[in-house]
Amino acid sequence: AQTVTQSQPEMSVQEAETVTLSCTYDTSESDYYLFWYKQPPSRQMILVIRQEAYKQQNATENRFSVNFQKAAKSFSLKISDSQLGDAAMYFCAYRVLYGGSQGNLIFGKGTKLSVKP
Amino acid sequence: SAVISQKPSRDICQRGTSLTIQCQVDSQVTMMFWYRQQPGQSLTLIATANQGSEATYESGFVIDKFPISRPNLTFSTLTVSNMSPEDSSIYLCSVDGDRQGRQDPQYFGPGTRLTVL
Numbered sequence: 001a002q003t004v005t006q007s008q009p010e011m012s013v014q015e016a017e018t019v020t021l022s023c024t025y026d027t028s029e030s031d032y033y034l035f036w037y038k039q040p041p042s043r044q045m046i047l048v049i050r051q052e053a054y055k056q057q058n059a060t061e062n063r064f065s066v067n068f069q070k071a072a073k074s075f076s077l078k079i080s081d082s083q084l085g086d087a088a089m090y091f092c093a094y095r096v097l098y099g100g101s102q103g104n105l106i107f108g109k110g111t112k113l114s115v116k117p
Numbered sequence: 118s119a120v121i122s123q124k125p126s127r128d129i130c131q132r133g134t135s136l137t138i139q140c141q142v143d144s145q146v147t148m149m150f151w152y153r154q155q156p157g158q159s160l161t162l163i164a165t166a167n168q169g170s171e172a173t174y175e176s177g178f179v180i181d182k183f184p185i186s187r188p189n190l191t192f193s194t195l196t197v198s199n200m201s202p203e204d205s206s207i208y209l210c211s212v213d214g215d216r217q218g219r220q221d222p223q224y225f226g227p228g229t230r231l232t233v234l
Contacts, residue, residue, distance in 0.1 A: 044225065
């Protein structure tokens with residue numbers, strides 16, 4: 001069974017600094033997606049970034065980037081120049097592909113990020 | 118991307134009653150998903166709803182407790198039946214962003230916060 005582990009229940013970062021959130025996953029599949037979602041206190045789940053397993057290049061979206069290590073099954077999120085609005089719960093998620101069809105999203109337990117002014 | 122709305126945004130209900138949550142999408146989608154997020158926890162998939170077929174429930178969730186309707190490609194409902202305080206959670210609807218692509222993340226509605234007294 002696929003599992004997603006986020007080992008940091010809480011993290012804190014100073015405004016304008018950089019923070020890295022960790023995520024590891026366990027799977028025997030070779031074709032899958034990985035995602036980071038952000039859930040602010042408003043509880044709206046917002047897609048931050050996604051990575052396709054077959055791509056070696058790490059995904060980047062503005063201040064957000066990932067370090068995808070497929071052999072190590074690691075998928076960390078780096079937030080640069082942290083802003084107060086980045087404070088939220090961050091969920092790592094995995095989604096397998098079965099012959100072109102997408103399976104379910106499997107979520108980690110989340111990391112609560114606080115940003116200090 | 119898809120824009121998803123949910124009704125109600127929150128409700129407080131008495132034990133033993135039922136609540137129906139509505140999910141409306143601004144475009145036609147094949148698959149709709151219902152998640153539960155218990156207080157301080159991650160998201161757990163309840164069921165997958167495809168238009169024109171019975172919903173597929175995950176382990177630990179049954180149709181009698183969480184009946185789902187999917188009358189068309191833009192709308193679904195989830196009913197939480199015979200509620201108990203343990204059902205107090207946020208219930209989220211989500212959809213795949215595109216009916217055709219491999220590249221689809223899931224988009225989420227704003228959630229329904231349910232409190233059962």
